[in-house]
Amino acid sequence: MSDTSSTPDTRTPAQIEADIKRRRETLAETLDEIGVRVHPKTIVGDAKAKVASSVDHTLGRAYVGVNRVVDDVKAQFVTEDGQPRLERIVPVALVVVGVVGLLTFGTRRRGR
Numbered sequence: 001m002s003d004t005s006s007t008p009d010t011r012t013p014a015q016i017e018a019d020i021k022r023r024r025e026t027l028a029e030t031l032d033e034i035g036v037r038v039h040p041k042t043i044v045g046d047a048k049a050k051v052a053s054s055v056d057h058t059l060g061r062a063y064v065g066v067n068r069v070v071d072d073v074k075a076q077f078v079t080e081d082g083q084p085r086l087e088r089i090v091p092v093a094l095v096v097v098g099v100v101g102l103l104t105f106g107t108r109r110r111g112r
Contacts, residue, residue, distance in 0.1 A: 076088060077089055077092075
């Protein structure tokens with residue numbers, strides 16, 4: 001498009017009509033694209049995709065965190081070559097048996 005105030009337009013009427021037609025087609029494509037972008041289904045779909053991505057990312061981070069904790073706990077009770085560390089397992093097992101025994105004894109005593 002030429003600025004008519006500084007230079008005269010030297011295009012022929014056919015060239016001007018072709019330019020107008022081309023610009024109309026470009027404008028129609030742009031309007032169609034805007035229509036798709038602002039359509040409620042598109043907006044809902046985009047929102048769902050963002051939420052799903054966020055949930056996936058959060059779950060992935062949680063999974064990695066839990067895996068790290070499990071590996072740390074496992075390392076406390078198993079050596080690197082997979083052998084159990086009895087010096088750590090036995091005291092924990094005794095504490096668990098003691099707590100279960102106390103809970104069982106306390107429940108039976110209340111029931112009387």
